[in-house]
Amino acid sequence: MKLGYHIGYxxxxxxxxxxxxxxxxxxxxxxxxxxxxxxxxxxxxxxAWWGAATSRVKLGTNIIQMSARTPTATAMAAMTxxxxxxxxxxxxxxxxxxxxxxxxxxxxYPRPLARxxxxxxxxxxxxxxxxxVTFDGDQYQLPLRGGTGLGKPLxxxxxxxxxxxxIHLAAEGPKNVALAAEICDxxxxxxxxxxxxxxxxxxxxxxxxxxxxxxxQETFEVAASVPVIVHDxxxxxxxxxxxxxxxxxxxxxxxxxxxxxxxxxxxGYADVAEKVQELYLAGRKEEAVAAIPTSLxxxxxxxxxxxxxxxxxxxxxxxxxxxxxLRGDAEGLRRIADALA
Numbered sequence: 542m543k544l545g546y547h548i549g550y551x552x553x554x555x556x557x558x559x560x561x562x563x564x565x566x567x568x569x570x571x572x573x574x575x576x577x578x579x580x581x582x583x584x585x586x587x588x589a590w591w592g593a594a595t596s597r598v599k600l601g602t603n604i605i606q607m608s609a610r611t612p613t614a615t616a617m618a619a620m621t622x623x624x625x626x627x628x629x630x631x632x633x634x635x636x637x638x639x640x641x642x643x644x645x646x647x648x649x650y651p652r653p654l655a656r657x658x659x660x661x662x663x664x665x666x667x668x669x670x671x672x673x674v675t676f677d678g679d680q681y682q683l684p685l686r687g688g689t690g691l692g693k694p695l696x697x698x699x700x701x702x703x704x705x706x707x708i709h710l711a712a713e714g715p716k717n718v719a720l721a722a723e724i725c726d727x728x729x730x731x732x733x734x735x736x737x738x739x740x741x742x743x744x745x746x747x748x749x750x751x752x753x754x755x756x757x758q759e760t761f762e763v764a765a766s767v768p769v770i771v772h773d774x775x776x777x778x779x780x781x782x783x784x785x786x787x788x789x790x791x792x793x794x795x796x797x798x799x800x801x802x803x804x805x806x807x808x809g810y811a812d813v814a815e816k817v818q819e820l821y822l823a824g825r826k827e828e829a830v831a832a833i834p835t836s837l838x839x840x841x842x843x844x845x846x847x848x849x850x851x852x853x854x855x856x857x858x859x860x861x862x863x864x865x866x867l868r869g870d871a872e873g874l875r876r877i878a879d880a881l882a
Contacts, residue, residue, distance in 0.1 A: 542857065542858060542862060542863060542864060542865055543571075543572035543573070543863060543864040543865075544566075544569075544570075544571045544572060544864065544865055544867060544878070544881070545566075545571055545572055545573035545574065545575060545599075545601075545764055545864045545865065545866040545867065546562065546563065546566035546571050546573070546574045546575070546866070546867055546868070546874065547574075547575045547577070547603060547766050547866040547867065547868050548562075548563070548574065548575065548576050548577070548587065548591075548868075549576070549577050549868060550576070550577040550578050550579045550581060550582050550584070551581055551582035551587075552581075555582075555587075558870045558871060559587070559591060560591050560594060561870075561871045562869070562870055562871045562874060563591050563592075563594065563595060563598075564594060564595070564871075565871040565874050565875065566598060566874055567595050567596070567597055567598040569874060569875065569878045571598060571874075572598065572599060572864060573598060573599040573600070573601055573631065573764070573864065573866075574588075574591075574592065574595070574598050574599070574600055574601070575600075575601045575602065575603040575633065575764075575866060576588045576601075576602055576603070577602070577603050577604060578602075578604070578605065578606060578609070579641070580641055580645045583609075584602040584603075584604070584605050585602065585605070585618050585622065588600050588601075588602060588622065589622060589625065592622075592625075592626060592629075593625075597629075598629070599629045599630075599631055600622065600626050600629050600630050600631065601630070601631035601632075601633050601709070601764075602631070602632060602633040602634075603633040603709075603711065603729050603764070603766070603866070604633045604634055604635035604711040604729060605632065605633060605634055605635070606635060606636075606637045606641065606642075606646070607634055607635065607636055607637075607656065607657065607660050608636075608637060608641075608642040608646040608648040608650075609646055611681075612659075612660045612661075612663035612664050612667070612681060613663065613664075613667055613674070613683070615632070615634070615660075615664055616663070616664040616667035616668055616697070617667070617697070617699070619632045619664065619668065619706050620667075620668060620697065620699050620701050620702070620706070621699070623701065623702050623703060623706055624699070624701075624702050627702075628702050628703055630706060631706075631707045631708075631709060631727070632664070632706055632707065632708045632709070633708075633709045633710075633711060633727075633729050634657070634660070634661070634708065634709070634710055634711065635710065635711030635712075635729070636650075636653040636656070636657055636711075636717075638650070638793075638794050638795075638798065638799075638800060639795065639798060640794060640795055652679075652680070653717075654716060654717060654720055655679060655680060656680045657710065657717075657720060657724075658720065658724060659676070659678040659679070659680045659681050660680075660681070661708055661710075661724050661725065662676070662678075662724075663676050663681060663683065664708065665705070665708070667697055668701050668703075668704065668705060668706050669701075669704055669705070670696055670697050670700065670701055670704075672696065673693075673694035673695055673696045674694060674695065674696065675694045707726040707727060707762070708724075708725045708726055708727075709721075709725055709726060709727035709728060709729050709762065709764065710724075710725045710727070710728060710729065711728075711729040711730075711731065712728060712729070712730070713730070713731060713732075713800045713801065713803065713804050714800060714803065715740070715741075715743075715744040715747075716744075718730075718741055718744040718745060718748070719744045719745065719747040719748035719751075720748060721745075721748065722744070722745040722746075722747070722748025722749050722754065722756070722761060723748040723749070723751045723753070723754045723755070724754075724755065725755070725756075726755060726756055726761070726762060727761060727762030727763065727764060728745070728761070728762070728763050728764075729764055729765075729766075730763065730765045730766075730862075731765075731766055731801070731804070732789070732801065732804045732805065732808075732841050733765040733766075733767065733841065733860070733862060734808055734840045734841045735840075735856040735857055735859070735860050736808060736809075736840055737804075737807065737808055738859070738860040738861060740807065741861060742861055745758065745761070745861060746758070749761070758861070761863075762863050762864065763861045763862045763863050763864070764862075764863065764864040764866050765862045765864070765865060765866060766866045766868075767841070767842060767843060767857075767862075767865045767866065767867065768782050768785075768838075768841075768842040768843070768844070768868065769842065769843045769844070769850065769865075769867050769868075769869075769877045769880070769881070770782065770842070770843075770844045770845075771845075771846070771847060771850065771873075771876045771877060771880045772844065772845065772846070773845075773846050774845075775835065775839075775844060775845040775849070776835060778844035778845055779835040779838040779839070779842075779844055782838050782842055782844070783830045783831075783833045783838060784826075784830050786817075786833050786837070786838065786841075787817055787821055787826065787829040787830045787832075787833060788821070789801040789802075790802050790805055790814050790817045790818060790821070790829075790833075791817045791818045791819075791820065791821025791822060791826075791829050792821050792822065796818065796822060799818065802814045802817075802818055805837065808837075808840060808841075810834075810837050813832065813833065813834065813837060816832050817829045817832050817833060820832060839853075843857075843881075847879065847880035850880045850881065851880065851881070854881060865881075
């Protein structure tokens with residue numbers, strides 16, 4: 542497996558030491574560096590700013606939220622960054638959830654799979670630059686239907702560096718994972734576990750089997766965000782990760798619609814996930830963190846002494862994952878790289 546570095550999105554401000562960590566990742570031979578966005582920092586600006594200090598590592602978004610930009614605006618940004626990076630850009634997209642899509646962006650959330658399919662198709666047409674772009678979909682129309690009538694099909698003034706830019710899709714549910722396999726070049730899973738490999742392998746196989754699928758299992762990229770904590774004490778290592786898990790299981794989504802919680806329910810932790818959500822939404826966050834068993838952390842992370850991590854890595858090697866996306870500061874990346882060597 543390849544290694545990537547995931548900066549993530551910011552909290553109150555820019556993460557300290559990010560540029561040093563990115564340079565360290567490139568120095569250590571990491572394959573890629575990724576940024577993210579929620580409802581604060583955007584994914585593109587940090588990637589361009591810090592990516593300018595690199596020369597080899599691939600630069601990806603994990604993820605750009607589709608509701609934040611029109612498909613053509615995303616295609617423009619992708620072509621721009623691809624030129625500036627010398628063909629190193631990877632476009633990672635995701636639908637996000639209804640709380641952010643409707644609450645922050647003021648966009649409709651229903652039918653996210655249909656919207657994703659149209660979005661990706663328009664991006665590809667813009668980047669290909671074969672002819673002025675027209676599209677008459679249910680979600681998007683170019684030119685706009687019912688406008689002034691003055692809309693004109695246009696072709697990008699920028700000639701793409703490559704006729705195709707790799708597109709990866711963030712997905713958690715089986716239908717969305719299958720869609721990633723059908724129309725994209727890669728999948729960006731969150732909270733992947735070797736124990737769920739058969740489930741996701743089947744969802745991917747469904748997508749690969751559809752007419753017109755772009756890739757096969759052998760050519761498809763799967764870049765999974767995997768927390769890695771090198772520490773002599775497993776419980777202490779798990780303690781660094783549990784607060785984040787409590788946030789995603791309990792607070793990242795509405796009570797009735799939380800895709801992250803569903804992932805852990807499928808993994809066999811339905812009762813735990815229900816309890817964590819109940820506690821978190823009641824404002825009892827410390828109790829929510831305490832309700833997460835270390836086994837759940839171990840199922841979705843690599844934690845503990847180097848020898849334990851190396852032994853468990855064998856199970857990850859047998860999965861569909863092709864790249865492990867790691868987090869941490871520069872020194873932490875060095876320790877992780879040594880542990881995984």
